[in-house]
Amino acid sequence: MDIEGDFEDQSPPSFDRMKKVAQNVEAKGFNPGLIVLILVGGLLLLFLVGNYVLYMYAQKTVPPKKKKPISKKKMKRERLKQGISAPGE
Structure with missing residues (x-):
C-alpha cells in the first residue's frame, strides 16, 4: 500500500489561500x-422584580409592628410640653 500515492492529484492548501478564507469569514451568532x-441583566431584573413582589406580598400579609408602650415619665413630659398639667400636680 502506497499512502503517498492516494493524494498525488491533490495539492496541500497554501497559507495564502487560508489567510484569505479567514478574512472573509463573517461572525455568525x-x-x-x-x-x-x-444573562446578567436578566438575572438582575429578575432579582429586582422578585424583591418587589415579595415586598408587596409582605405588606398585605404581615401584621403591623407593635409599638412600644410609652413610659409614664415620657407621657408626663409630653403633657407638660403641650401645656397640659398632669393630674395630681
Missing part, C-alpha cells in the same frame, strides 16, 4: 459578551 450582558 451572538457575541459572547452580549450573551453575558443579557
